Amino acid sequence: LALKGSNYAGLLERHRIHTKNVEHVVDSLRNERIEVRLVKRREYNEETVRWADAVISAGGDGTMLLAASKVFDKFKPVIGVNTDPERSEGHLCLPMRYTHSFPEALQKLYRGEFRWQWRQRIRLYLEGTGINPTPVDLHEQQLSQEQHSRAHINERFQDQRSDISDPHLLPVRALNEVFIGESLSSRYAVCSVLFRENFKSCKPSFKFSLHRASYYEISVDDGPWEKQKSSGLNVCTGTGSKAWSYNINKVANQAVEEILKIAKKHGSLNMPLNMELVQKVTNDYNESLLYSPEEPKMFFSIREPIVNRVFSSSRQRGFSSKVCVRSRCWDACMVVDGGTSFEFNDGAIASIMINTEDALCTVLLEE
Amino acid sequence: LALKGSNYAGLLERHRIHTKNVEHVVDSLRNERIEVRLVKRREYNEETVRWADAVISAGGDGTMLLAASKVFDKFKPVIGVNTDPERSEGHLCLPMRYTHSFPEALQKLYRGEFRWQWRQRIRLYLEGTGINPTPVDLHEQQLSQEQHSRAHINERFQDQRSDISDPHLLPVRALNEVFIGESLSSRYAVCSVLFRENFKSCKPSFKFSLHRASYYEISVDDGPWEKQKSSGLNVCTGTGSKAWSYNINKVANQAVEEILKIAKKHGSLNMPLNMELVQKVTNDYNESLLYSPEEPKMFFSIREPIVNRVFSSSRQRGFSSKVCVRSRCWDACMVVDGGTSFEFNDGAIASIMINTEDALCTVLLEE
Numbered sequence: 099l100a101l102k103g104s105n106y107a108g109l110l111e112r113h114r115i116h117t118k119n120v121e122h123v124v125d126s127l128r129n130e131r132i133e134v135r136l137v138k139r140r141e142y143n144e145e146t147v148r149w150a151d152a153v154i155s156a157g158g159d160g161t162m163l164l165a166a167s168k169v170f171d172k173f174k175p176v177i178g179v180n181t182d183p184e185r186s187e188g189h190l191c192l193p194m195r196y197t198h199s200f201p202e203a204l205q206k207l208y209r210g211e212f213r214w215q216w217r218q219r220i221r222l223y224l225e226g227t228g229i230n231p232t233p234v235d236l237h238e239q240q241l242s243q244e245q246h247s248r249a250h251i252n253e254r255f256q257d258q259r260s261d262i263s264d265p266h267l268l269p270v271r272a273l274n275e276v277f278i279g280e281s282l283s284s285r286y287a288v289c290s291v292l293f294r295e296n297f298k299s300c301k302p303s304f305k306f307s308l309h310r311a312s313y314y315e316i317s318v319d320d321g322p323w324e325k326q327k328s329s330g331l332n333v334c335t336g337t338g339s340k341a342w343s344y345n346i347n348k349v350a351n352q353a354v355e356e357i358l359k360i361a362k363k364h365g366s367l368n369m370p371l372n373m374e375l376v377q378k379v380t381n382d383y384n385e386s387l388l389y390s391p392e393e394p395k396m397f398f399s400i401r402e403p404i405v406n407r408v409f410s411s412s413r414q415r416g417f418s419s420k421v422c423v424r425s426r427c428w429d430a431c432m433v434v435d436g437g438t439s440f441e442f443n444d445g446a447i448a449s450i451m452i453n454t455e456d457a458l459c460t461v462l463l464e465e
Numbered sequence: 466l467a468l469k470g471s472n473y474a475g476l477l478e479r480h481r482i483h484t485k486n487v488e489h490v491v492d493s494l495r496n497e498r499i500e501v502r503l504v505k506r507r508e509y510n511e512e513t514v515r516w517a518d519a520v521i522s523a524g525g526d527g528t529m530l531l532a533a534s535k536v537f538d539k540f541k542p543v544i545g546v547n548t549d550p551e552r553s554e555g556h557l558c559l560p561m562r563y564t565h566s567f568p569e570a571l572q573k574l575y576r577g578e579f580r581w582q583w584r585q586r587i588r589l590y591l592e593g594t595g596i597n598p599t600p601v602d603l604h605e606q607q608l609s610q611e612q613h614s615r616a617h618i619n620e621r622f623q624d625q626r627s628d629i630s631d632p633h634l635l636p637v638r639a640l641n642e643v644f645i646g647e648s649l650s651s652r653y654a655v656c657s658v659l660f661r662e663n664f665k666s667c668k669p670s671f672k673f674s675l676h677r678a679s680y681y682e683i684s685v686d687d688g689p690w691e692k693q694k695s696s697g698l699n700v701c702t703g704t705g706s707k708a709w710s711y712n713i714n715k716v717a718n719q720a721v722e723e724i725l726k727i728a729k730k731h732g733s734l735n736m737p738l739n740m741e742l743v744q745k746v747t748n749d750y751n752e753s754l755l756y757s758p759e760e761p762k763m764f765f766s767i768r769e770p771i772v773n774r775v776f777s778s779s780r781q782r783g784f785s786s787k788v789c790v791r792s793r794c795w796d797a798c799m800v801v802d803g804g805t806s807f808e809f810n811d812g813a814i815a816s817i818m819i820n821t822e823d824a825l826c827t828v829l830l831e832e
Binding site for chain 2: 329342345346349350352353354356357358360361364365367368369370375378379382383386402403404406413414415
């Protein structure tokens with residue numbers, strides 16, 4: 099890492115801080131005679147979740163997403179402690195101060211000085227021809243090429259591909275969002291795998307272009323099907339409205355200022371165009387993109403829609419209860435919370451919706 | 466393809482149309498006793514370009530980008546014929562009607578009923594530690610896993626990595642844009658290659674998440690360095706201002722309407738908010754994103770900037786003569802015209818600018 103120019107000393111320090119913070123949480127729990135099983139990412143599974151009365155994630159928002167990804171019981175509380183304040187905003191975690199005084203959080207829980215918060219999540223049904231409902235974990239680390247090859251060849255020869263057109267309910271619930279888009283740049287993308295001896299990992303030596311338009315058809319709330327071409331489709335929850343969706347849709351001061359200048363000119367408006375007004379309008383617009391994690395509604399946004407002779411989008415974003423997508427993609431995927439992905443190619447149809455049974459139970463401590 | 470549900474008959478038909486259109490162009494040229502070498506993508510190289518007095522691309526805009534990518538002589542005309550009207554907008558090609566009446570175009574050229582058009586292009590310098598100036602062709606098709614493995618291992622063992630910090634001028638000129646961003650989702654992304662016997666191609670069986678924020682520092686026109694985190698940085702030419710850059714930056718009616726509604730409320734404006742005004746403002750704003758291919762200036766835009774405690778962006782987009790970027794990325798690349806990519810990881814510094822010597826010579830026929 100140091101040879102690459104990375105800040106190895108910095109990484110080591112953050113790891114030290116994280117480890118110390120984890121110990122603090124574990125000690126606080128054991129001091130209250132609470133039985134604690136401390137597991138790392140790769141040991142965390144549904145059996146561990148079943149054993150636990152509650153799950154605490156110690157890391158950043160990404161770790162919280164991982165923790166939530168194995169919890170399907172709406173009465174199993176999942177609590178996040180941000181042990182990595184420099185890297186993570188901690189939107190999904192308890193306020194920062196409990197990181198160093200976790201007993202305070204425990205006391206509030208004992209005294210009932212909190213309320214339950216149910217974060218709504220998205221479920222996915224997949225149907226159609228040639229679909230593959232096998233999830234791929236994008237965070238899998240450091241398996242050797244050989245181990246992975248064997249695993250995948252076994253999967254394929256067990257013929258996971260289904261010709262049954264009954265909708266499969268996929269074994270995931272999106273806490274932030276589902277993103278649908280093309281993953282590779284070229285129809286015949288070739289990847290050669292180079293075994294890096296120092297890392298014991300494989301990295302493809304080809305970089306894939308990030309820009310390949312996704313072609314699909316979309317129907318919102320059982321409305322008419324519309325052909326679209328874009329850089330992808332994002333469907334989020336209230337929780338996810340603060341995440342990637344926010345970055346896709348937010349507007350910059352600079353753009354609002356230009357829009358208001360043009361409007362003033364065209365509308366012959368007597369409008370004092372000061373930075374205060376521009377800032378207010380920008381803030382209001384951006385705030386309108388956010389909503390409560392507990393609202394059972396989804397927000398869809400089309401990223402960089404391509405509008406030309408063939409394709410159009412009547413609405414670039416909006417709220418909905420149900421979104422159906424038919425893939426016309428060559429090599430696309432549905433990515434859940436940036437961590438799990440499913441093939442989503444020509445012939446596949448996804449139905450995306452919220453079911454309140456899938457909500458994730460968390461806590462909001464009184465302040 | 467048919468088993469996947471793809472429209473095989475449709476693909477075959479488009480191929481037939483394309484082949485017929487290519488024959489028309491070649492015949493028209495040979496009828497004028499012009500010597501023609503017809504080459505496919507994989508046979509097209511700098512030797513062929515040197516042999517030719519002019520280069521004609523027969524395909525869509527993508528083929529034109531490929532044709533231009535091997536031309537570095539500002540006096541070697543490159544002309545595009547759109548043989549694939551259903552799939553390509555043909556922005557870079559001659560107007561559609563010449564596809565079926567190419568002799569008409571030839572006559573105009575003979576009679577001087579045209580003007581030369583020089584499309585400005587972007588050049589790239591790469592310097593810093595551990596850089597790898599080896600370009601990767603993202604359109605490489607159908608090499609076997611074995612051939613590619615061998616090729617890349619040979620490259621690596623020849624130690625292409627340079628510790629010299631002198632800037633390397635990369636052997637590419639961007640006709641549309643340079644895009645900088647992270648390519649893989651996970652630090653230890655693993656890719657297992659599955660040899661598909663029917664396709665004779667390799668497709669990674671892992672899909673890579675499309676969302677991994679890119680971390681870099683940017684200096685515009687030798688201004689102060691600014692740390693940024695975003696979904697990537699796009700720097701385009703006038704030609705490229707109609708392409709991906711346009712899709713990144715254009716604003717939707719829907720968004721303009723909401724912004725004007727908010728402005729009206731905040732500014733207590735007496736403004737009749739009708740769809741006509743909204744449409745005018747939207748069109749004006751979007752048109753301001755476009756500029757002439759012949760202008761020697763670049764337009765940079767930051768895609769989905771992440772603004773929080775650590776990162777900010779003073780300007781999300783703008784014109785510039787020079788953009789410098791220091792990578793703080795783990796596994797990023799610079800992608801030129803969606804077709805060629807270079808590693809761009811922590812330690813690398815890119816300088817991006819237009820030099821009028823790099824312009825591409827094309828023609829504008831009189832109408």
